[in-house]
Amino acid sequence: MADLVKFTINGREIEAPAGMLAIEAAKQNGIEIPSFCYYEGYSLQAACRMCLVEVEKMPKMQVACTLPVAAGMVIRTETDQVKLARKSTLEFLLTNHPLDCPVCDKGGECELQDMVFKYGAGESRYVEAKIHVDEQQWSPVVFYDGPRCILCFRCVRACDEGMGVGALGVVNRGAMSLIAPNKGDHLECDECGQCIDICPVGALTSGPYRYLTRPWEMDHIGTICTHCSDGCKTTLGVRNDEIVRGNNRDRSGVNGEFLCVKGRYAFDFNKHAERLQSPMMRVNGKLEEVSWSKALETIANKFGEIRSRGGKFGVIGSNHTTNEENYYLQKFARQGLGTNSIDHHRTGDVVTLVDALSGTTGRLANSADFYERKAVLVIGSDFSVEHPFLAFQARANFRHHEAHIYTVTAEPVREDNYAARSVRVAKGEELGALEGLREALAAEPDLVIVFDDSIKGDKVRSVVEFGQSLGIPVSYCALVDYSNSRGAIDMGLAPEIGPGYHATGQPGMSMNDMLAAADLAALWVVGANPLENAKLAASKAFVVVQDLFLTETAQRADVVLPAASAYEKNGTVTNGRGEVQRLKRASATMGAKTDLEIIGLIAKEMGLAPMMGPWLPETVYAEIRKTVKGYDIPLPLVTIGAQQSTPVNGRVGVESRPDLVRSEHNNLFESGTLGRYSQVLNTVIEGRQSR
Amino acid sequence: MTFSPELEAQFEKFLAKYPADKKRSAVIPMLVYAQDETHAITQEVIEEVAKRCGVTPLQVDEVVGFYSMLHKKPQGTYHVQVCTNISCLIVGGEEIWNQACHKLGIGHKQTTADGRISLEEVECMGACSWAPAVQVNYDFYHFVTPSQLDKLLDGLSAGKKPDEIAGVKRASC
Ligand code: SF4
Numbered sequence: 061m062a063d064l065v066k067f068t069i070n071g072r073e074i075e076a077p078a079g080m081l082a083i084e085a086a087k088q089n090g091i092e093i094p095s096f097c098y099y100e101g102y103s104l105q106a107a108c109r110m111c112l113v114e115v116e117k118m119p120k121m122q123v124a125c126t127l128p129v130a131a132g133m134v135i136r137t138e139t140d141q142v143k144l145a146r147k148s149t150l151e152f153l154l155t156n157h158p159l160d161c162p163v164c165d166k167g168g169e170c171e172l173q174d175m176v177f178k179y180g181a182g183e184s185r186y187v188e189a190k191i192h193v194d195e196q197q198w199s200p201v202v203f204y205d206g207p208r209c210i211l212c213f214r215c216v217r218a219c220d221e222g223m224g225v226g227a228l229g230v231v232n233r234g235a236m237s238l239i240a241p242n243k244g245d246h247l248e249c250d251e252c253g254q255c256i257d258i259c260p261v262g263a264l265t266s267g268p269y270r271y272l273t274r275p276w277e278m279d280h281i282g283t284i285c286t287h288c289s290d291g292c293k294t295t296l297g298v299r300n301d302e303i304v305r306g307n308n309r310d311r312s313g314v315n316g317e318f319l320c321v322k323g324r325y326a327f328d329f330n331k332h333a334e335r336l337q338s339p340m341m342r343v344n345g346k347l348e349e350v351s352w353s354k355a356l357e358t359i360a361n362k363f364g365e366i367r368s369r370g371g372k373f374g375v376i377g378s379n380h381t382t383n384e385e386n387y388y389l390q391k392f393a394r395q396g397l398g399t400n401s402i403d404h405h406r407t408g409d410v411v412t413l414v415d416a417l418s419g420t421t422g423r424l425a426n427s428a429d430f431y432e433r434k435a436v437l438v439i440g441s442d443f444s445v446e447h448p449f450l451a452f453q454a455r456a457n458f459r460h461h462e463a464h465i466y467t468v469t470a471e472p473v474r475e476d477n478y479a480a481r482s483v484r485v486a487k488g489e490e491l492g493a494l495e496g497l498r499e500a501l502a503a504e505p506d507l508v509i510v511f512d513d514s515i516k517g518d519k520v521r522s523v524v525e526f527g528q529s530l531g532i533p534v535s536y537c538a539l540v541d542y543s544n545s546r547g548a549i550d551m552g553l554a555p556e557i558g559p560g561y562h563a564t565g566q567p568g569m570s571m572n573d574m575l576a577a578a579d580l581a582a583l584w585v586v587g588a589n590p591l592e593n594a595k596l597a598a599s600k601a602f603v604v605v606q607d608l609f610l611t612e613t614a615q616r617a618d619v620v621l622p623a624a625s626a627y628e629k630n631g632t633v634t635n636g637r638g639e640v641q642r643l644k645r646a647s648a649t650m651g652a653k654t655d656l657e658i659i660g661l662i663a664k665e666m667g668l669a670p671m672m673g674p675w676l677p678e679t680v681y682a683e684i685r686k687t688v689k690g691y692d693i694p695l696p697l698v699t700i701g702a703q704q705s706t707p708v709n710g711r712v713g714v715e716s717r718p719d720l721v722r723s724e725h726n727n728l729f730e731s732g733t734l735g736r737y738s739q740v741l742n743t744v745i746e747g748r749q750s751r
Numbered sequence: 752m753t754f755s756p757e758l759e760a761q762f763e764k765f766l767a768k769y770p771a772d773k774k775r776s777a778v779i780p781m782l783v784y785a786q787d788e789t790h791a792i793t794q795e796v797i798e799e800v801a802k803r804c805g806v807t808p809l810q811v812d813e814v815v816g817f818y819s820m821l822h823k824k825p826q827g828t829y830h831v832q833v834c835t836n837i838s839c840l841i842v843g844g845e846e847i848w849n850q851a852c853h854k855l856g857i858g859h860k861q862t863t864a865d866g867r868i869s870l871e872e873v874e875c876m877g878a879c880s881w882a883p884a885v886q887v888n889y890d891f892y893h894f895v896t897p898s899q900l901d902k903l904l905d906g907l908s909a910g911k912k913p914d915e916i917a918g919v920k921r922a923s924c
């Protein structure tokens with residue numbers, strides 16, 4: 061760190077590292093210097109002149125956002141001259157600004173509104189007609205209203221530097237300047253909405269949210285994105301029990317304010333017209349709506365009967381349901397139904413990684429590592445497309461810390477643009493390419509190695525051996541697909557593994573075995589769609605499905621129970637790095653119940669309630685803390701931020717099953733079954749092109 | 752898109768001048784020279800320059816929109832620029848400008864129907880000492896009088912080259 065220097069702001073003696081920007085030094089000391097174009101983390105622009113301050117011995121006022129502090133500097137931020145400058149800057153910014161705040165989406169949370177209120181003049185001297193250009197729609201997601209734009213270029217930088225997309229630019233000059241999309245009249249980009257999010261005014265607005273509400277009429281519910289395993293915190297804006305917006309302006313999660321198109325917009329599956337709202341039962345070959353009591357009674361009777369005659373059960377859990385639900389489900393399966401045939405769709409080989417790292421601590425990468433470690437090696441994954449947040453972290457790491465990014469992939473990836481080395485290999489040959497990187501990697505101070513399902517089974521061990529032989533601190537991450545893929549295996553949704561990676565030592569069918577077993581008596585599927593591309597061999601099996609939609613699997617069911625989505629429940633989920641975070645209920649769908657409640661109700665109907673315990677998320681979490689290795693994390697800590705669970709502690713005493721690991725490699729606009737019901741993901745043109 | 756061999760050679764020279772990761776520095780000179788040849792910066796030119804300089808077409812478009820000397824609309828064979836900034840203004844620059852518009856029947860940044868002449872009202876061209884000043888393509892005309900302007904525009908309209916027009920002299924600075 062640079063040497064500390066002493067200087068004063070408004071007469072107050074302040075100490076800060078030499079070269080720190082005056083605007084930052086002021087902020088750290090609780091002194092506000094108003095700004096528009098300055099945005100921490102992005103390149104300096106000095107375009108808006110809102111941050112002018114007086115500096116002694118400098119003839120003119122200085123922009124604090126590009127002014128490095130030096131010893132002995134005397135800065136003043138509240139003199140008459142400064143106040144007048146702010147007033148004039150705002151008057152200029154309002155020259156062509158339409159002042160349509162009463163109908164503007166941003167009204168109420170607009171930085172320009174706030175600034176004018178605090179620093180502006182009460183009236184303008186301009187009488188000239190304002191320049192008007194018509195509003196443009198650039199995509200289903202992004203709208204641009206030129207007259208409202210104050211030309212701070214935050215959006216341009218967020219897209220170019222933050223996203224690595226560079227889809228926005230500034231055309232024309234002076235008062236005629238406008239922001240323009242990369243394809244002339246429309247955008248082809250990630251549709252992440254970061255540009256809209258970062259816009260201080262209502263110039264960029266979001267298609268799904270436009271004109272739906274005023275900011276102060278919403279409840280703001282902090283929860284976790286239910287799509288990929290990156291596990292971004294999202295703050296849902298809820299009005300009249302309907303989710304209308306997703307963002308994370310308060311930067312409260314691991315992801316700061318980052319969200320991709322899925323986290324920001326693909327909550328819309330929640331109100332899809334095909335959401336199930338009533339239990340259904342097969343009557344004369346057709347699914348018909350029935351009451352909850354009828355459905356539960358039927359399931360309980362059938363399950364009870366099969367259990368008493370020793371019939372074969374198969375239970376398939378979800379990559380999206382909460383830890384509590386997964387834990388509760390496996391407990392029910394193992395202790396209530398007496399079967400060890402419980403599984404889920406495995407999307408990355410976490411088990412082998414955890415095993416290979418046994419005896420070490422602190423080797424599982426967390427979210428911050430991708431931003432802080434000096435080097436990141438990405439194996440197999442099209443990182444920006446499949447893991448938008450982690451890729452965003454790595455990009456920021458490169459920008460801010462000059463981190464070295466290495467990629468080993470079959471196809472070109474966005475990371476190539478700034479990677480220290482990109483290695484192209486045939487699919488399946490990824491491991492072989494590592495030796496070629498040994499020298500470069502060994503010279504790094506530290507490293508994160510992140511891999512997708514191209515590395516599984518013994519290959520995971522080889523990667524870890526390779527990493528450990530480099531002689532530098534290395535942390536690892538096995539990428540998985542969905543919001544709680546990691547939690548599913550941590551909670552023991554696998555026949556060979558119980559909660560906390562305990563070997564069960566009991567026989568049990570894997571998901572593939574269940575689907576193939578001709579004598580399967582009952583299949584219970586909670587929040588998964590195994591029959592999307594597969595057949596169920598047992599034609600007579602009694603099938604119970606809990607889901608949001610009538611999926612391929614639900615269509616084969618004898619009883620279908622309408623389940624609540626992740627945005628409609630409380631509980632915890634664990635992201636791909638093992639960070640446990642808290643889901644908070646944002647809305648509700650009439651007729652649907654949480655999977656936890658449904659499992660509890662079935663247990664109760666079967667007389668198993670005392671064994672299962674109450675179906676309250678907090679109670680189940682308390683049990684998880686006691687039983688699952690590494691999860692002894694107090695709930696308040698999970699609520700305020702992600703806490704990494706630490707399951708590694710000795711060998712996992714089972715044979716690894718790499719044959720069951722298969723990633724869906726969902727791109728930016730896909731999210732398994734859920735993605736099929738998101739209007740936004742289905743309407744953006746990049747989504748359609750990528751299919 | 753292909754350019755004349757001379758222009759291609761010129762581009763080569765520009766690109767060789769800058770380090771490989773700073774190729775974008777060649778955007779402006781390339782645009783200027785391309786415009787001389789094509790008389791307008793078309794989308795095709797933008798995309799070609801972007802490709803050669805390793806930037807996005809939008810980034811080239813930003814440059815084109817920013818600099819007033821880069822034109823997206825086709826210019827005439829002779830681009831007549833009349834200065835109406837302060838030094839020229841006080842010695843008749845505005846009258847020269849109005850006369851030119853009137854005579855050609857076109858206005859700012861417009862081109863005659865035959866494509867021979869385009870007009871542009873410009874800011875100071877650095878010829879204040881010899882105001883009022885007019886510029887035709889890269890050549891200057893100093894102390895321009897209404898009658899000289901008439902001769903110049905008549906000559907150009909009639910298909911003459913600037914050097915062939917009697918009674919008006921190119922400045923030799
Ligand atoms: S939506 Fe995202 S990728 Fe598209 S222009 Fe905005 S910031 Fe760039």
Ligand code: SF4
Pocket residue numbers: 208209210211212213214215216239255258259260261263264
């Ligand atoms: S659109 Fe918004 S973020 Fe972009 S330059 Fe205009 S005001 Fe700034």
Ligand code: SF4
Pocket residue numbers: 285286287288289290291292318319320321322323324447448449450
């Ligand atoms: S990166 Fe993943 S977790 Fe984050 S917003 Fe996108 S889909 Fe959701």
Ligand code: FES
Pocket residue numbers: 094095096097098105106107108109110111112123124125126
């Ligand atoms: S914040 Fe300093 S010029 Fe915009």
Ligand code: FES
Pocket residue numbers: 834835836837838839840874875876877878879882884
């Ligand atoms: S004002 Fe006309 S050339 Fe300077």
